Amino acid sequence: xxxxxxxxxxxxxxxxxxxxVLNVAYPDVPMLFPIVLFCVAxxxxxxxxxxxxxPAVIVIGLVCDxxxxxxxxxxxxxxxxxxxxxxxxxxxFAVEHGIMMHLSAGVIVGGGALGxxxxxxxxxxxxxxxxPGIISWGTVAVTFGIGILMFPxxxxxxxxxxxxxxxFDSPNAF
Amino acid sequence: xxxxxxxxxxxxxxxxxxxxxxxLASWNPTPVGSFLRGSFHTIFLPVxxxxxxxxxxxxxxxxxxxxxxxxxxxNERLTEENVRLLAENSGLLSMRDENETLRKSIGLEAREKxxxxxxxxxxxxxxxxxxSVVINRGSMHGVRSGMPAIVGEGVLVGIVEETYxxxxxxxxxxxSDSALGGITLVNGTQGVVRGxxxxxxxxxxxxxxxxxxxxxxxxxxxxxxxxxxxxxxGTVSSVRDSGDxxxxxxxxxxxxxxxxxxxxxxIR
Numbered sequence: 001x002x003x004x005x006x007x008x009x010x011x012x013x014x015x016x017x018x019x020x021v022l023n024v025a026y027p028d029v030p031m032l033f034p035i036v037l038f039c040v041a042x043x044x045x046x047x048x049x050x051x052x053x054x055p056a057v058i059v060i061g062l063v064c065d066x067x068x069x070x071x072x073x074x075x076x077x078x079x080x081x082x083x084x085x086x087x088x089x090x091x092x093f094a095v096e097h098g099i100m101m102h103l104s105a106g107v108i109v110g111g112g113a114l115g116x117x118x119x120x121x122x123x124x125x126x127x128x129x130x131x132p133g134i135i136s137w138g139t140v141a142v143t144f145g146i147g148i149l150m151f152p153x154x155x156x157x158x159x160x161x162x163x164x165x166x167x168f169d170s171p172n173a174f
Numbered sequence: 175x176x177x178x179x180x181x182x183x184x185x186x187x188x189x190x191x192x193x194x195x196x197x198l199a200s201w202n203p204t205p206v207g208s209f210l211r212g213s214f215h216t217i218f219l220p221v222x223x224x225x226x227x228x229x230x231x232x233x234x235x236x237x238x239x240x241x242x243x244x245x246x247x248x249n250e251r252l253t254e255e256n257v258r259l260l261a262e263n264s265g266l267l268s269m270r271d272e273n274e275t276l277r278k279s280i281g282l283e284a285r286e287k288x289x290x291x292x293x294x295x296x297x298x299x300x301x302x303x304x305x306s307v308v309i310n311r312g313s314m315h316g317v318r319s320g321m322p323a324i325v326g327e328g329v330l331v332g333i334v335e336e337t338y339x340x341x342x343x344x345x346x347x348x349x350s351d352s353a354l355g356g357i358t359l360v361n362g363t364q365g366v367v368r369g370x371x372x373x374x375x376x377x378x379x380x381x382x383x384x385x386x387x388x389x390x391x392x393x394x395x396x397x398x399x400x401x402x403x404x405x406x407x408g409t410v411s412s413v414r415d416s417g418d419x420x421x422x423x424x425x426x427x428x429x430x431x432x433x434x435x436x437x438x439x440x441i442r
Binding site: 020025027050068071073 | 184187188191192194195196197198199200202203206207210211214218221222225226228229230232233236295296297298299306308343350371372432433434
């Protein structure tokens, strides 16, 4: 099977997993799907470089926007912004791949998810992010915690998938 | 800096991308979004049904395991409530008979029985669309925009907002954009039921002079004609003045846990 087609299927599966599994099974943790998505975007940017990853990151974000019933472009914009941020910071601070890199990327993902949690309602005509107490310190801690925990797992899974897809890309496949 | 170099830089690309994507989100082209969502949820409906069924089973198992400790207390509470409801029900049954006799005597038609269409939740909105769910019934099953969605004997949970061939998007009553006429039982205080930031329900635009208290039940008033009257929305949990102090408003607690919504019925 064509590697491009497999990539498209994986993107769709990610979007379906978010809308029909994460949002359904964990309605009280609404930031879970954005965190998983941002982990994928950041991981792609670190693996392939920002310039190569940008088109894929935008497509993944848009598909997830469609699947999760959200405003078209909002998740995609955050994915692109985070991919750029992590690429910019990794160059400036030359963070080695390892625990520190995973920790930094997890913190950036958590920060992005919190930003999304605050910005998304503005596009809906209300501004609950501006009201103190709605985004509590507990939510902040949980968001950063999930981001830090999820990033290493998702980046390892993504690397395995990339290795597997590289086999399909190679001329020796089949 | 060389302008040609800048146009090929990362900064330029991200600025252009962000401008276009945030522009798209602000513009929110409804027909395009509706078409894309419709196509997506139609093509991948079987996968969504499978995934959501697995998720619902997982939620059931998780809820069962986490609630084992509370079961004894919950059982006692439900037994007490059952006794109270049995007493209330027997009173209501005699009132129903009396009501039917009176309606016949003054020539009124019997109260409407709803023609219902069952649906199952197959996807749920995320952070920015917590007030929406997608069900596995669409225009090919006769679903139309504006149809009310209920659970149980008549608890309103939302209104169909968009229909796709094999699925439909329902804006829950907690959706920030939802608004419909409401009335309290007993006192008959009228107001507007609005979604409260996709998290809860508010009962607003209630006259200062109108009676409104904690524990009042709010039902649909039927004003507007699309939603039948008498569908339960919830119970008033707190009352306060509106921001401009011209009206009173209340927080309404629905008996439905919108996060655990699985099956619902559309009124045709």
